[in-house]
Amino acid sequence: MTSNKKDPVLVILQMTGAYDALNTFIPYSDPHYPDYRPVLQISPEDVLAVDDKVGFHPAMAPLKELYDEGKVAVMQGIGYPNPIRSHFRSLDIWHTAEPEKMVTDGWLGKAIRDLDPDKENILTAVNFGRGLPRALAAPGVSVASVGDLASYGVLTGIDGEEQRMDALDIFGRMYSPLIGSGAVNDYLSQTGLDALRGADILRTAPEIYSSGVEYGGSPFAQWLKNIAQVHLADFGTRVLYTGVNPGTFDTHANQNITFPKLWGDVTNAISDFYQDLKEHNANEEVVMLLFTEFGRRVKENGSGTDHGSGGVAFVIGDAVKGGLYGEYPSLEPEKLDEGDLRWNNDFRSTYATLLEQWMGLDANPVLGGTYEQFDLIK
Amino acid sequence: MADNDIALMAHLMRRAGFGAQYEELEARAARGYETAVEELLHPEDHSNGMDLDLAERCFIEWNHFIRCVPEYIAWRMINSRNQLEEKMVLFWHGILCTADSKTQSYVTSQAELDMLRRRGMGNFRDLLLEISRDPAMVYFLDNCLSHKDAINENYGRELLELFSMGVGMDGEFNYTEDDVKECARAFTGWTIANGIPGQPYGRYSAQFVYNPEDHDEGEKTFLGHTGNFNGEDIIDIICQQPATARFISRHLYSFFVADEAQVPSWMNTPPRDPDTIKLLEEEYFRSGYDIRSMLRVLFNSDAFKDARFSRIKGPIETVIGTLRLVGDWNTPKPGFESIFDEMKHMGQEILNPPSVEGWHTGKEWIDGGTLVRRINFIADYVGDVSYPGIQDIVQKLAAEGPTISPEGLVEGCLRLLGHYELADETHQMLVEHARKSGELPTNTREFPDQVGNMLQMIVATKEYLYA
Numbered sequence: 001m002t003s004n005k006k007d008p009v010l011v012i013l014q015m016t017g018a019y020d021a022l023n024t025f026i027p028y029s030d031p032h033y034p035d036y037r038p039v040l041q042i043s044p045e046d047v048l049a050v051d052d053k054v055g056f057h058p059a060m061a062p063l064k065e066l067y068d069e070g071k072v073a074v075m076q077g078i079g080y081p082n083p084i085r086s087h088f089r090s091l092d093i094w095h096t097a098e099p100e101k102m103v104t105d106g107w108l109g110k111a112i113r114d115l116d117p118d119k120e121n122i123l124t125a126v127n128f129g130r131g132l133p134r135a136l137a138a139p140g141v142s143v144a145s146v147g148d149l150a151s152y153g154v155l156t157g158i159d160g161e162e163q164r165m166d167a168l169d170i171f172g173r174m175y176s177p178l179i180g181s182g183a184v185n186d187y188l189s190q191t192g193l194d195a196l197r198g199a200d201i202l203r204t205a206p207e208i209y210s211s212g213v214e215y216g217g218s219p220f221a222q223w224l225k226n227i228a229q230v231h232l233a234d235f236g237t238r239v240l241y242t243g244v245n246p247g248t249f250d251t252h253a254n255q256n257i258t259f260p261k262l263w264g265d266v267t268n269a270i271s272d273f274y275q276d277l278k279e280h281n282a283n284e285e286v287v288m289l290l291f292t293e294f295g296r297r298v299k300e301n302g303s304g305t306d307h308g309s310g311g312v313a314f315v316i317g318d319a320v321k322g323g324l325y326g327e328y329p330s331l332e333p334e335k336l337d338e339g340d341l342r343w344n345n346d347f348r349s350t351y352a353t354l355l356e357q358w359m360g361l362d363a364n365p366v367l368g369g370t371y372e373q374f375d376l377i378k
Numbered sequence: 379m380a381d382n383d384i385a386l387m388a389h390l391m392r393r394a395g396f397g398a399q400y401e402e403l404e405a406r407a408a409r410g411y412e413t414a415v416e417e418l419l420h421p422e423d424h425s426n427g428m429d430l431d432l433a434e435r436c437f438i439e440w441n442h443f444i445r446c447v448p449e450y451i452a453w454r455m456i457n458s459r460n461q462l463e464e465k466m467v468l469f470w471h472g473i474l475c476t477a478d479s480k481t482q483s484y485v486t487s488q489a490e491l492d493m494l495r496r497r498g499m500g501n502f503r504d505l506l507l508e509i510s511r512d513p514a515m516v517y518f519l520d521n522c523l524s525h526k527d528a529i530n531e532n533y534g535r536e537l538l539e540l541f542s543m544g545v546g547m548d549g550e551f552n553y554t555e556d557d558v559k560e561c562a563r564a565f566t567g568w569t570i571a572n573g574i575p576g577q578p579y580g581r582y583s584a585q586f587v588y589n590p591e592d593h594d595e596g597e598k599t600f601l602g603h604t605g606n607f608n609g610e611d612i613i614d615i616i617c618q619q620p621a622t623a624r625f626i627s628r629h630l631y632s633f634f635v636a637d638e639a640q641v642p643s644w645m646n647t648p649p650r651d652p653d654t655i656k657l658l659e660e661e662y663f664r665s666g667y668d669i670r671s672m673l674r675v676l677f678n679s680d681a682f683k684d685a686r687f688s689r690i691k692g693p694i695e696t697v698i699g700t701l702r703l704v705g706d707w708n709t710p711k712p713g714f715e716s717i718f719d720e721m722k723h724m725g726q727e728i729l730n731p732p733s734v735e736g737w738h739t740g741k742e743w744i745d746g747g748t749l750v751r752r753i754n755f756i757a758d759y760v761g762d763v764s765y766p767g768i769q770d771i772v773q774k775l776a777a778e779g780p781t782i783s784p785e786g787l788v789e790g791c792l793r794l795l796g797h798y799e800l801a802d803e804t805h806q807m808l809v810e811h812a813r814k815s816g817e818l819p820t821n822t823r824e825f826p827d828q829v830g831n832m833l834q835m836i837v838a839t840k841e842y843l844y845a
Binding site: 016017085086087088089092101102127130131132143144145146147148152153154155156157158159163166167170171173174175178181184185187188189191192194195198199245246247250252253301302303304306307338 | 528
C-alpha cells in the first residue's frame with residue numbers, strides 16, 4: 001500500500017431530501033423574492049450577504065466565514081437536463097452522472113477504479129452512513145462502508161483468539177468469488193472479503209487520532225469526525241463520502257423551524273471538520289463537495305416548499321478559488337421552468353472540474369463525455 | 379415425512395413469515411402445503427397464540443402506545459402464529475411508508491400499523507382509501523397542509539409514484555405532472571384533527587377529518603377522466619389502471635419470490651419473471667383487487683416454490699428470524715431495545731424507513747458495514763447454546779447417534795436451520811473445518827459448543843444471507 005499524505009482527497013457531503021436553494025443562497029435584493037416567499041422569506045438585513053444581490057441563509061454563518069476566507073465556491077443554478085422531481089431518481093442522476101437513462105455505475109465508483117486500477121488499497125474510498133450510495137458503486141470497486149468506526153470487525157463474538165482466527169480464515173475462503181455464481185454473489189463475495197481486510201485497518205484510526213476539536217452529536221458531525229480520523233490515519237484514502245439521512249431536507253412543511261436548525265448543524269460540522277484538518281496541518285489536502293438532489297419550488301406552499309429543480313452546490317477547501325460560479329437563475333415569472341428555478345450549470349461541469357483539476361483524473365471516461373470546466377482549483 | 383415437504387415448508391415460512399423452528403415446520407408440513415397456505419391466508423380463523431395480556435403487564439408502556447411501539451410490532455412478528463398477517467404489516471410498511479422521525483407520534487403510527495394488519499390481505503382499494511385517511515400518512519406527506527387555494531402536491535405525487543402505479547411501465551410514463559396536480563387537488567380537505575406533534579404538552583392521537591370547506595370543488599381531469607373528483611374517485615380510477623396491477627404484482631413478487639430491480643427502474647426494466655407477474659395481474663382484476671387472492675395464486679405457483687434462496691433477507695427479517703430460531707423473546711424481559719439498534723445498523727428500522735420511497739432491497743441491503751453487523755448479530759445468537767432453539771438443535775443431532783461424522787454435523791446443522799443449501803465449495807470447506815475435530819461423540823460436555831461453532835460458520839456464509 002502506498003500512501004502519500006499529499007495526494008488530493010475528495011470529501012462528498014450529500015444533503016439528502018433536496019434543500020431549498022432559494023433560501024440557502026438567497027437572492028435577497030430581487031424584488032420577486034418576497035413575493036414568492038410571503039412566509040418563508042429571510043429579510044435582507046438577516047441574509048449573510050456576499051454582494052448586493054445574493055447571500056447565505058443566516059444559519060449558515062460557519063460556511064459564510066469560510067467563504068469570506070476565499071475557500072468556498074458557490075455553484076449557482078446547478079442542475080441537469082429535463083429535471084425530475086422524484087428524490088429517488090434525481091439522486092440516482094447525481095450519483096451516476098447520467099440523466100438520460102438508468103445506469104448502475106456511480107461516477108465516483110468509476111473514479112475510484114481509475115485512482116486504484118490494480119486494487120492495491122481496499123480503503124481508497126470509505127463511506128460513512130447507513131448503506132452505500134450508488135455514487136460509489138461500480139463493478140470490481142471496493143468501498144468500505146462504516147456505520148460506527150469504533151466497533152467495526154467480522155465475527156467479533158467468537159470466543160478465543162485462535163478460534164476466531166480460524167473462523168476468519170474460513171470466512172476469507174468462503175467469500176472468495178466462485179466462478180459462475182452470478183453478479184450478486186460476486187458482489188457479496190467482494191463485500192465480505194473487503195470488510196474482513198478493511199476492518200482490521202480501519203479500527204486503528206480512532207486509536208491514533210487526537211484532536212482539540214469537539215464535534216457536535218449529530219450522526220453527520222460524528223461521521224465527519226470519522227472522516228477526519230480516517231484521513232489523518234494516512235491509509236491512502238482518496239474519496240470519503242457521507243451525508244444526512246434521506247428526507248432530512250425535504251421541507252414540505254414547517255420549513256422555518258427545521259431548515260435553520262439543519263443548516264446550523266451541517267455548517268458547524270463542516271467548520272469543525274475544517275478546523276480539525278487545520279490543527280493537523282491537513283487542510284490543504286481536502287476538497288469538499290456539498291450537494292443535494294434538486295432545488296425546491298420557487299413559490300412556497302404556505303409552510304414549506306414542494307419539489308422543484310435548479311439548485312445550488314458548494315465546493316469547499318483551501319485549494320478552491322472562492323467565489324460565485326454559474327449564474328443565479330432568474331426569478332422573472334416567465335423565465336421559471338414550470339414554477340422552478342431554471343438550471344444553467346450542468347452538474348457534470350463541477351464533477352469534471354473536481355476530477356481533472358483536483359483529483360488529476362481524466363474526466364471524460366468517468367462522465368461519458370466532455371463538459372466545460374470551471375477555473376476553480378488553485 | 380419427506381424431507382422435501384419440510385424443506386418446502388421452511389421456504390414458505392421464511393417468505394410468508396419470519397422462519398420457524400424445525401418442530402413447527404414438521405407440524406405445518408404434516409397438514410399439507412395447501413392447507414398450511416390457507417391457514418396463513420386466514421388469520422381470522424386461527425388463534426395467534428399470543429398472551430398479549432401478560433406482555434402488556436410487563437411492558438406497561440404498551441397500554442397507551444406512547445412508547446415501545448417498535449417493540450410491540452416486533453413482539454408480534456416473533457410470537458404470532460399467524461405469521462403472514464405480521465409479514466404483510468412489514469410488506470405494506472415498506473411501501474405505504476411513514477416515518478416516526480417526522481410524525482413523532484407512536485400512538486398514531488400504532489394506529490397505522492394496526493390498520494395495515496387489518497387491511498393487509500384485503501381489497502387494495504380499501505387499503506388505498508384507508509391509507510389516504512390515515513392520520514400518520516396525512517401528516518407525513520403534508521396533506522393536512524394542502525388547501526384548496528394552496529395545493530401541497532406531496533401526497534398526490536407519492537400516491538401515484540410510490541403507492542399505486544409507479545412512474546412508468548414498459549418504457550412509458552404512467553401519468554403526467556398535470557395528473558399529479560389534479561390528484562392533489564382532489565385530496566384537498568382530507569386533513570386531521572389533533573395535529574401530530576404534541577410537544578410540549580404530550581402526544582395525542584390524531585383523527586382523520588374531511589373538511590368540505592377546504593376541498594377544491596372545481597372540475598379536474600385525471601388520467602383522461604374529467605369530473606368534480608374527490609379522493610375516492612381518484613382511487614377508483616387508480617385501481618382500474620393496468621399500471622397499478624403491474625406495480626402491486628411486482629412488489630409482491632419482489633417481497634415474496636425473488637429480488638426484483640429497484641422500484642425506480644421499473645419503468646424501463648421489465649419484470650424478471652413476466653409470466654408470474656401476468657398471473658398476478660390477472661388475479662388482481664379477476665378478484666376485484668383482492669390481495670389475499672393474489673397471495674394464494676403466488677404461494678401455490680411453481681415459480682414461488684422453485685425460488686428458494688433467491689431473495690436477500692432484509693434486516694428485520696434477519697433479526698426477527700434469528701430470535702424465532704433461537705427461541706428468544708417468547709416471554710417478556712428487560713432489554714428489548716438493543717435489537718432495534720441492531721436492525722438500524724443493518725439498515726432497517728421499524729417505523730423509520732429512510733424516506734417515503736421505503737427501503738432499497740436485495741443486494742443494496744449489503745455493504746461492508748451492514749454485512750459485518752448482520753453476521754456478527756446472528757453468529758452471537760446461534761453460538762450461544764443456552765438458547766432453547768439452539769439446545770433443540772443440539773439434542774436432535776445428539777439423538778441421531780453416539781457419534782456424528784464431520785459430514786453429518788454440517789448436513790445436520792444445515793437441515794435444522796431450515797434446509798439451507800450451500801454451494802459445493804462452501805459445503806466442502808465446512809466439512810474440512812469439521813474434520814479437524816474428527817468424528818464427534820455427541821454425549822460430551824463440549825458437543826453443544828461444537829455444534830454452536832458450526833452454526834456460527836454457517837450463518838456467516840453468503841448463502842445464509844438469502845432466504
